Amino acid sequence: MTAAKGFFTDTSLCIGCKACEVACKQWNQLPADGLHFTGNSYDNTGHLGASTWRHVAFVEQTLPEALGSIEPQGAGNGSSFGMRWLMESDVCKHCQRAGCLEACPTGAIVRTEFDSVYVQPDVCNGCGYCVVACPFGVIDRRDDDGRAWKCTLCYDRLSDGMTPACAKHCPTESIQFGDVEELRIRAERRLEELQARGVRGAQLYGQDARNQPGTGGLNAFFLLLDRPEVYNLPPDPVVPTAKGRESWTFAGLAAAGMFFTAMAGALLARNRSVR
Amino acid sequence: MTAPPNPVPFPGPAELERPTDGREVDPSLGLLQGEGAAQRVRTPEPHPGHLAPTHVEADARTPTYYGLPVLQQPVWIRTIPVYLFVGGMAGAASSLGAASLVAGGPTLERLENRCRALGLAGDLAGSLLLIADLGRPERFLNMLRVFRPTSPMSMGSWILALSGAANTAGFLFGSRRGPLGALGRVGIAAGGGLGALLAGYTGVLLANTAIPLWQAARRELPVLSVGSGMASAGAVLELFSDSGASRKVTHWYGSVGKVVAIGAMLVMQRSAPRAPRVTEPLRTGATGLLWRAGLVLTAAGLVASGLGNKSRARERLAAGLTLAGALATRLAVFHAGKRSARDPRATFEGQRAGMGAAELRRPPDPKPAVFKLPVMR
Incomplete structure (x- = not known):
């Protein structure tokens, strides 16, 4: 097995360009989800699913709401119109204790040599148990062919020594790909830097088992600027097997x-x- | 830096006549042949011609992401709650059949035969209901590809398969003499043990998920499942009883089942006192109505069957009420779980109230689960 690979998604750098969503769809040949307008800021994607393996969340906050926790020094002086805009590119977390993998009755979901969680499409029989076992609501069953699908951490690209499509296309390095060990150090450093600059509310989400005991840590973890719920992430997720x-x-x-x-x-x- | 080689001059007739200029993209690169290709999306436009804003008022203290679900909704179709009902009944019947064989003696022989038939019929019907739900029904045998103790779905598949085999042996050979008969009786006994697990595991199947309601009710669901199975098996078998002894046994069995089911339901309603949002689907809306219907019908079945000597009509009424109650309970649990999955606040409030990883006595082992058993191919 090679070193564990994963993502560090630094939401403080995300500009909401959705290049990751597009690159993912393009590389993995996933269909468009249709043209609906949700009215939820710039997010017309909604949530991760069988045909959406990267999803950019957009959160608009008025400053009184944001002020208590997070605003950097000097902001809120009129230049931001009393608003703040948070963006976050969500993805499968490739948990250490993966609910989907432990729930899979066919052995279709496996852990790869890159420590990622992968669904073997030739084995999955579409029982749907992984769908309810994922504490993040990531994996979903395809309507047309009945099998479960989710982010593969671009297993095909990794096998050829390439970077996953989303990280490759991220123009601001909000999505960073690499060895999880190294990403963790980078994330801690970035958090310290933000805190030193007075960004309150900045926090890491799921970088190790200490931060998120329920999942044993995530191989795709995040730096958030507000509470996890704001980004539609569960505050204290737990692998269902732990309570089984x-x-x-x-x-x-x-x-x-x-x-x-x-x-x-x-x-x-x-x-x-x-x- | 050297200058690039001579740029191609404006194309003359010779260049234009050349079949290619060498820069065409290989058209095969544009073919969509990947695993995800050719996928169709169910609702490309959920509200054709309309804007569909799902925006909800922001609440700074308990935020959600536009009220959108955090979890995926179960993709299971309607056959699943029916399977929960049928599987519970079959398991409970198999157990009663085995007990009648071991301890009942000749008086209960006819009851035992009916238990065998009900157990086997339930196993077969249950398997079909489960296979119908699969996204790829033709791959149903993959269920027996691995033995995975962490997955109640895997355990359940093995339990159902083995129970079906044992009950088939019992049904075919249970009344014969000689070695085949012995095999049949071993089948009945094994079917009884497996049946008990079959009736109970469906509760674990629902509990071992991320759905807040089901996870919070992880202690009550298996008990409810077993009680409900006993109640329905008792109702059906009592209806077809032809002797006083068998009527007594089935009545006792069904009544205990109903009491257990009602008790489990009453406890389950209060399984999340610190986060009422988690159990809200049991109180409000259509799922709340269904849940109360299950409770009331089961209680009515208990009362109708419980009082002194019964006429045939009242026996039928009691059985009907009990079966309707059991089915309503299963449907309520199933649809309440779906609703719970759609409600992000159920997840957020539950986990903020300490119902996530915080309530575990020891955090789970952070290392990935390792499965040592070989995979069957």
Whole structure:
């Protein structure tokens, strides 16, 4: 196995150009999602899905709302019209403890030599269990051919020593691709830099198991400028399997109870008939 | 820097007549042949001709992203809640059949036969309902490609497959003599154990997901599943009972099931006291109505079947109420889960109230899960 590869998406650098969305669609030959107008700032994509593996979120905030936490020094003097615009390019997180992978009953979802989580399209039978097992709502089932699809971390490009299409096309290096170990150091440094410049509210999201114990850390992690909910990210995600054991215990107890009830009923009937 | 080689002069007749200028892009590069190509999108234009703003008022303290869902909605179709109902009934019937064989003696032989038939029929119908839901039904055998303890879907597939095999053996050979009969009786006994798991695992299947309601109810769902299965199996078998002994057994079995189911439902309604948003689909809207219908019908079934000697008509009424209650409960759980997935606040408020990774006694092992068993090909 080579070193773990991943993304560090620094939202403080994102300008919302959507080049990543386009590059991803182009390289992976994904269809357009239609021309709908949502009215949600510049985001007409909505959410990640089977045909959308990169999604740029746009958040408009009025300053009183933003001020408490985040505004850099000197801003809010009229030049920003009392508004702030946050953008974030969302993607599959390639979790260490991946809900989809652990839920997959066919073994179609595997961990690759790049430590990414990959769906083998020739094995997936479209049971849909990964869809409900993902705490981030990333993986989705295709309507037409019934198989689950998501970001592959450009497995084909990585195999040829290339950078994933989205990171390659990002004009501001908001999406940085590389060894997760190195990206983590870069992210910590960037966070310190932002904090030194007075950007309050800046935080890393999921860079390691300490930051996000529920997933064991993400191979595609983020630097956010506000709380995760603002970007439609869950604040404390957890791999469902971590709670499954408790559920199995109760299933076992209930099953045993059912069996004893059946036995008691049968014995009762026999004793009556013997009498 | 040297100057580039002589630029091509304005093309003369000779150049124009050449078939190519050497700069054409290979047309095969434009062919869409990748894994994602040729995908069709279901609703390219959800509101044709209209703007469809989904904008919601921003709330600075508990923000959401335009009220859009954070999770994907379950893609399961209507056969799944029906399977939950049928599978629970089949599992409970198989268990009662095995208990009748082991402990019931000759008085319960006819009941045991009916249990066998109901168990096997449920296993077969359940398998078909599950296969119908697959995106690629022709690949259903891939379910038995791996044995994956972390996946209730994998465990359930094995349980259902083995239960089907055991119940088939029991149904075909259970009443015979000789070695085949012994095999049949082993099948019935094994089917009983597997049936108990079959009735319980469907609760784990729903609980082991990111859906806030189902995850919060992870203790109650398997118990509800088992109770509901016992109630429906008891109702059907009581309806076809032909002796006092078998009527007593099935009545006892079904009544315990109904009490357990009602108890689990009452506890489940309160499974998220710190984040009421998580259990909201059980209280409001169509799913809330369905949930209360399940509760009331099950309770009505319990009352109607519980009082003293019964006429045939009241027996039928009680069975009908119980079955309707069980089906309504399964539908309510299923659709309430879908609603819970659509509601971003259920996820956010639940996790902010400590129902994410924070409530785990120990954080999960941060290393990726490793599966040592070989893959069957």
